Amino acid sequence: MLELTINGETRRVEVEGDTPLLWVLRDTLGLTGTKYGCGIAQCGACTVLVDGTAMRSCVTPADSVVGTQVMTIEAVERDPVGAKVVEAWVEKQVAQCGYCQSGQVMAATALLKQTPKPTEDDIAAGMTNLCRCGTYNAIAAALRQASA
Amino acid sequence: MDGMIHPGSDAILQAGPVELAIPETGIANLSRRGLLGSAAGALLLGVMLKGRPARAQGEGLAAAAPRPGTQVPAFLEIRQDGTVRLLSPFVEGGQGIATAMAQIVGEELDVDPARFVVDCAPPGADYLVVNGRRLTGGSYSVRSSYGTMRQLGATARNLMIRAAAARLNLPEAELETENGTVIHRRSNRSLTYAELVEAAWRLPPSEVAALRDPATFRWIGKPVPRIDVRDKSTGRAQYAIDLTVENMLHAAVQHAPRLGQEPASFGNEAAVRAMPGVHSIQRLPGAVAVLADSWWRARRAVETLEVTWNDGQHARALPADFSSAGMLAALRGERGAGSPAEENGDLRAAFAGAAKVIEAEYDAPYLAHAQLEPPSAIARFNEDGTLELWLPNQAPEMFQASAARMAGLEPGKVKIHSPMLGGFFGRHFLYDAAMPYPQAIALARAVGRPVKVLWTREEEFLRDAYRPIGFARFRGAVGADGMPVALHASAVGEGPIGRYFTPDRPVDSSMVEGIAGKPYSIAAKRVDCVKVKQPPVISFWRSVGHSMNDFFYESFLDELADAGGRDPFEMRLAMLSDKPRQATLLRAVAELSGGWKRGPFELDGVRRARGVAMASPFGSEVATIAEVSIGEGEIRVHDLWIAIDPGRAVNPAIIEAQVQSAAAIGLSSSLLEEVTYEGGAPQQRNFDTYSILPPARMPRIHVRIVESGAALGGVGEPGVPGVPPAVANAVAALTGQRIRSLPMSKVRLGA
Structure with missing residues (x-):
């Protein structure tokens, strides 16, 4: 039994402690907005915020986030920075297939929380998630808008 | 000929x-x-x-089915809240087809596309609007159904007006519509579609409901926002992987390393059975599965299971010594003449009279689709004798027919749900051993409960159906004026059209498209199709044969320009003197890039050069210019300028997004992507070894849409094929090094 704080709520889950946070979110808690793409922290589709920092939940053991604040895409609009990011994503029409975009939005939210006015280098360092639809230019444009 | x-x-x-x-x-x-x-x-x-035609899901519409695309209630649900649910013939997977359908139907129905909810329709005769069939692919959705879907919207609007006329006891001619409402201006009365729908759908539809004058279009032809973008920015969009059904078990699988092997024995069965949450271990054709109460537990258990594999009897069994290097060597070694796909002029005489003759060989590797959503499927046998499937697919009726055969049911007893796709690019057609739904069906039957099968990324890359390896041999000649006078090309290998559609034809169109059918004027030319079977399961991959063939052809064309001492852009323009559509587009892309300049030149202290290429894929025309430099031995692509002529634009914003996307995957395949086989098994099992374009390597992409007024062309795939040759031609201009084998990352270029 683990006690996790997900989107501000305390959740008790019956899982092995080394279960990746991703699968606790998706299968145990039904929070399917966070996506599985690779399972080895390559693609970033599973990005969530742990105490405000972007983490790839597919390789984050659930017991390692006990005592932290985990934020998923489901709560992103309740966060003022996250809400701004979502609006920019909509305005710039970023999504195509959309599968990676939960992770992209979370990565962008984390970046702007830590660096409200990111340089191009900050964006390059903070936005490394893969997108098979190649929405990278739209992502960068939305990020610039959200930080303006 | x-x-x-x-x-x-x-x-x-x-x-x-x-x-x-x-x-x-x-x-x-x-x-x-x-x-x-x-x-x-x-x-x-x-x-x-392969069997009987698909019938409507659930209902027994059979012999006297009405013409597809005409039964309004099968497509449109008018909701009390003013929204309209459209059951679309097509599945949304990023290409924007849900929005395009909302635009087209909404324009004629007179409902703002923003008020549409679009879902992919179940199997059924009504939805066979692609020349009597249905599939989402080939960049063909809008252009195949544009007229049908417009008429559907117009028919629905006409029903609303007639229902209103009856309700208000007014002549139809006095009624107008305005965004989901029928209005009688003189008496200031109005009725919403929601108020009318029940009566309207009972009326006999008019076959000749008038279409709107295109000059008055408000949404068709405009950059209408995508209707799915907010849900996709907030995690609310649901893909097959996100679905659950009550009482289901989760299944994870381990496939045989080599297609054709079967599970023989397990080393640690008892220990795996005792792992937490495990329900059972199940044998499947070419795989083993563990069922558990969560997918992670199932995965951990199936990966713990020690499996010994024996050779089996699969029709596509891969030989134990199969390798991609061996396959390429076999293609290179094949010297047969093949069958002509295109022939023009006296080739022998043209070569004999030429000033200079050159030859070259080109190749491109197996490619994975690498769509970001790993495949999954849910199967449930219902008490009423039906089988229900939730699965990613590009062709519901084909999956229905296949699942029905597998389950021993009538197709009408198989219900197919087609959720939004987390990318597809050709991945979700019916390919041998490449999909999880047969496993889900077998497992659900075996355990008497609904089962969801999800493949890990590693299992997905192991069983994806790959873009075939490609090889082409060119011999070309220039005359005394340096212009090409003869071209003989041979495409060697196998393509998905030949394998799946036209096995008995001498020419496999997917092997030669992008080599045959080029617009350039050359006095003598011949393109041969030399068939050599490839053992792996092969597939359609974004832009199909064009994805490599235009690279082969347009690269060799630059080699001819060099041989003749001609500028490759001016040479192309001269070869298009009787092709105004393509010549216009080539000029357009040059203008978009600030005027053609090949280079090398210096910009910001970096030596750069540009390359140009053209392609004629999927009914559209595309011209591409790339600007590159070399840094630390790697190719850096700074800018891509792409002009596309799709005839007309239904949604210019989506076209631009699709061209960006196609260019990205085209660049990814140019620079990075390759599946290699060794010992009968693919060696790349995740994104750590199968690289796709990362954000750091995304160039600026500048798109211009040129509307020539020609017949509607596709927009999802055409942006791909120009990119690899434009980049290769730029690299050659910069370094003098001609890359003839993809991906380009195999070549270390001088700093």
Whole structure:
């Protein structure tokens, strides 16, 4: 039994402690907005915020986030920075297939929380998630808008 | 055989279902138009469905089914809250088809596309709007259904007006509509569609409901926002992987390392059974599965299971010594003449009289689709004897027919749900051993409960159906003026059209598209199709044969320009003197890039050069210019300028996004992507070894849409094929090094 704080709520889950946070979110808690793409922290589709920092939940053991604040895409609009990011994503029409975009939005939210006015280098360092639809230019444009 | 051109894979889609016997000897004399209109469709019908035609899901619409795309209630649900649910013939997977359908239907129905909810329709005769069939692919959705879906919207609007006329006791001619409401201006009365729908849908539809004058379009042709973008920015969009059904078990699988092997014995079965949450271990064709109460537990257990594999009897079993390097060597070693796909002029005389002759060989590797959503499927046998499936797919009726055969049911007893796709690019057609739904069906039957099978990324890359490896041999000549006078190309290998649709035809169109059918004027040319079977399961991959063939051809064209001492851009323009559509587009891309300059030149202290290429894929025309430099031995692509002529634009914003996307995957395949086989098994099992374009390597992409007014062309795939040759041609201009083998990352370039 683990006690996790997900989107501000305390959740008790019956899982092995080394279960990746991703699968606790998706299968145990039904929070399917966070996506599985690779399972080895390559693609970033599973990005969530742990105490405000972007983490790839597919390789984050659930017991390692006990005592932290985990934020998923489901709560992103309740966060003022996250809400701004979502609006920019909509305005710039970023999504195509959309599968990676939960992770992209979370990565962008984390970046702007830590660096409200990111340089191009900050964006390059903070936005490394893969997108098979190649929405990278739209992502960068939305990020610039959200930080303006 | 003057001017004979074999159509590309596009033609397979365009052909209708009418069965026409084409005598073998007659094929050579068919014009492109003749082939487009007739022959291929019979093959589509015969091969893709393999059995009886699909019937409406659940309902028994059979013999006297109405013409597809005409039954308004099958498509439109008018909701009390003013929204409209459209059951679309097509599945949304990023290409924007849900929005395009909302635009087209909404324009005629007179409802703002923003008020639409669009879902992919279940199997059913009503939805066979792609020349009597249905599939989402071939960049063919809008252009195949544009007229049908417009008429559907117009018919629905006409029903609303007639229902309102009856309700208000007014002549129809006095009624207008305005965004979901029927209005009588003189008396200031109005009725919403929601108020009218019940009566309207009971009226007999008019066959001749008037269409809106295109000059008054408000949404068609405009950059209407995508209707799915907010849900996709907030995690609310649901893909197959996100779905659950009550009481289901989760399944994870371990496939045989080599296709064709079967599970023989397990080393630690008891220990795996005792792992937390494990329900059972199940044998499957070519795989083992563990069922558990969560997917992670199932995965951990199945990966713990020690499996010994024996050789089995699969029709596509891969030999234990199969390798991609061996396959390429076999293609290179094949010297047979093959069959002509295109022939024009006296090749022998042209070569004999030429000033200079050059030869080159090109190749491109197996590619994975690498869509970001790993495949999954849920199967549930219902108490009423039906089988229900939730699965990613590009062709519901084909999956229905296949699942029905597998389960021993009538197709009408199989319900198919087609959720939004987390990317597809050709991944979700029916390919041997490449999909989890047969496993889900077998497991659900075995355990008597609904089962969801999800493949890990590693299992997905192991069993994806790959873009085939490609090889082409060129011999070309220039005259005394340096212009090309002769070109002989041979495409060697196998393509998905030949394998799945036209196995008996001498020419596999997907092997030659992008080599045959080029617009350039060359006095003598011949393109041969040399068939060599490839053991792996092969597939359609974004832009199909064009994804490599235009790289081969357009690169070699630059080699000819160099041989003749000609500028490659000016040479192309001269070769298009009787092709105004393509010449206009080539000028457009040059203008977009600030005027053609090949270089090398210096910018910001970095030496750069540009390359140009053209392609004629999927009914559209594309011209591409790339600007590159070399840094630390790697190619850096700074800018891509792409002009596309899709005839007309239904949604310019989506077209631009699709061109960006296609260019990204085209660049990814140029620079990075390759599946290699060794010992009968693919070696790349995740994104750490199968690289796709990361954000750091994304260039600026500048798109111009040129509307020539030609017939509607595709927009999802055409942006791909120009990119690899434009980059290769730029690299050659910069370094003098001609890259003839993809991906380019295999070559270390001088700093």
